[in-house]
Amino acid sequence: MSRKPEPKSYAETIHEKGFRFTDQRRAVYDALMNRRDHPTAVEVFMRVKGKVPSISLATVYNCLETLTGCGLVKTVNHDRESARYCPNLDEHAHLFCEGCGGVTDIPLRAKRRAHDIWELPEEVTISHHEISFRGLCPKCAKAAARKTTKSK
Amino acid sequence: MSRKPEPKSYAETIHEKGFRFTDQRRAVYDALMNRRDHPTAVEVFMRVKGKVPSISLATVYNCLETLTGCGLVKTVNHDRESARYCPNLDEHAHLFCEGCGGVTDIPLRAKRRAHDIWELPEEVTISHHEISFRGLCPKCAKAAARKTTKSK
DNA sequence: GGCATATCAAGAATAATTCTAAATAAAGCA
DNA sequence: TGCTTTATTTAGAATTATTCTTGATATGCC
Numbered sequence: 001m002s003r004k005p006e007p008k009s010y011a012e013t014i015h016e017k018g019f020r021f022t023d024q025r026r027a028v029y030d031a032l033m034n035r036r037d038h039p040t041a042v043e044v045f046m047r048v049k050g051k052v053p054s055i056s057l058a059t060v061y062n063c064l065e066t067l068t069g070c071g072l073v074k075t076v077n078h079d080r081e082s083a084r085y086c087p088n089l090d091e092h093a094h095l096f097c098e099g100c101g102g103v104t105d106i107p108l109r110a111k112r113r114a115h116d117i118w119e120l121p122e123e124v125t126i127s128h129h130e131i132s133f134r135g136l137c138p139k140c141a142k143a144a145a146r147k148t149t150k151s152k
Numbered sequence: 153m154s155r156k157p158e159p160k161s162y163a164e165t166i167h168e169k170g171f172r173f174t175d176q177r178r179a180v181y182d183a184l185m186n187r188r189d190h191p192t193a194v195e196v197f198m199r200v201k202g203k204v205p206s207i208s209l210a211t212v213y214n215c216l217e218t219l220t221g222c223g224l225v226k227t228v229n230h231d232r233e234s235a236r237y238c239p240n241l242d243e244h245a246h247l248f249c250e251g252c253g254g255v256t257d258i259p260l261r262a263k264r265r266a267h268d269i270w271e272l273p274e275e276v277t278i279s280h281h282e283i284s285f286r287g288l289c290p291k292c293a294k295a296a297a298r299k300t301t302k303s304k
Numbered sequence: 305g306g307c308a309t310a311t312c313a314a315g316a317a318t319a320a321t322t323c324t325a326a327a328t329a330a331a332g333c334a
Numbered sequence: 335t336g337c338t339t340t341a342t343t344t345a346g347a348a349t350t351a352t353t354c355t356t357g358a359t360a361t362g363c364c
Contacts, residue, residue: 020330020341041321056344061321077231080352082320093270098279107271114285117269118245119259123294126287127250133266135278142275172310172361193352208313213352232321234351 010072017070027051028063029072029087038076038084038094038103076103078132093131099140106133162224169222179203180215181224181239190228190236190246190255228255230284245283251292258285 010029014021031047032039039047045060064085067073076084078096086094088105095104114120114129136144162181166173183199184191191199197212216237219225228236230248236255238246245258266272266281288296 022329022342024343054344056346058322058345059343062343075231077229079227079229080235080320083232095272095276095278109269109271112269117261117264118283118285119261120247120285121290123290123297124247124285124287125293125296126247126285128286129284131270131283132281133272133276133278134280135276138273138275141277144277145275174311174360176312206313208315210314210353211312214312232351 013070013072014066019066019070023052024048024055024059025063025066027055028060029067032067032073032085032087036087038086040082040084042082044085076132077130078103078134093133095133095135095137097137097140098134099136099144102137104137165222165224166218171218171222175204176200176207176211177215177218179207180212181219184219184225184237184239188239190238192234192236194234196237228284229282230255230286245285247285247287247289249289249292250286251288251296254289256289 011021014025019025027048028044030051031044035047041057041060041064044064045055045057048055048060064073064075068075068085071089072087074086074089076086076094078084078094084103086103086105091108093106093108095106097104114126120126135141163173166177171177179200180196182203183196187199193209193212193216196216197207197209200207200212216225216227220227220237223241224239226238226241228238228246230236230246238255238257240257243260245260247256247258248254249256266278272278287293
């Protein structure tokens with residue numbers, strides 16, 4: 001298949017790690033970058049089918065794993081729901097809305113370190129952390145407030 | 153079966169919610185409280201079998217759900233691993249050790265509020281949050297440090 | 305004790321993800 | 335360019351944790 005030149009950044013990142021930048025991997029990566037939301041593997045699969053009709057769900061899982069392994073994408077877990085994937089590499093938490101089911105990125109306030117917030121023993125080494133909130137996103141919270149006001 | 157008097161606190165909590173405090177539920181609750189660690193449902197099942205040999209895994213799941221519904225136990229999730237259950241009701245995070253596989257409770261430093269740490273939009277309502285760290289617990293971190301020192 | 309309801313046990317069913325094996329595609333080299 | 339080696343993809347089977355279903359038990363209340 002034909003190849004357009006890619007912005008070096010991520011194509012190179014993949015190559016540096018010893019992986020090939022295939023059409024499938026690009027399509028999966030683009031599916032995330034174009035929307036910058038938090039789709040599940042199945043949702044990515046549906047988006048990608050348009051571009052690479054022959055792609056299989058297993059390949060989507062493979063690609064997502066490769067991309068996370070390269071540090072280009074993050075996995076987002078919440079309770080026992082399907083894993084979601086996030087292209088935002090900045091430090092942030094996630095808010096899972098109980099109203100609309102959406103996921104919102106919540107940035108960390110500047111200069112907060114885990115040790116300032118949590119009583120982490122000195123010795124521990126943190127390789128990864130994940131913070132998730134469940135509640136109502138701004139939109140749903142406002143809608144709920146309106147409803148309550150009216151009914152009273 | 154025979155019943156010893158229970159400390160009112162949790163037996164009552166269960167009754168208040170309209171549930172019966174059965175032998176199975178007590179055994180599951182005790183399995184958590186006696187060790188105060190973070191077992192999976194299967195681990196709870198194994199512990200409980202000694203006390204209630206006829207118990208089934210499905211019942212352990214049911215009991216754990218009832219107990220969490222009553223606010224006596226918390227569910228702890230990490231990546232896509234099996235859910236774990238935690239009897240510590242204080243505000244805390246969890247450290248999942250990549251060395252020994254153990255889970256450590258990490259208390260919140262006094263008086264930190266989520267809004268101080270995260271750029272949460274004013275309107276949002278948080279009903280629940282979960283913080284998990286992955287890394288090396290103090291014991292494993294020390295062991296790793298020793299090893300590195302020796303080999304150099 | 306007898307009735308209504310809650311709970312339990314066993315195994316089937318489900319859902320997300322991973323694994324397997326064969327087919328395809330790409331990269332490296334003659 | 336053609337050949338070889340290796341990586342990747344595909345489709346479907348397998349796995350794993352959890353939930354659901356159904357009939358059997360146990361409990362609380364009159």
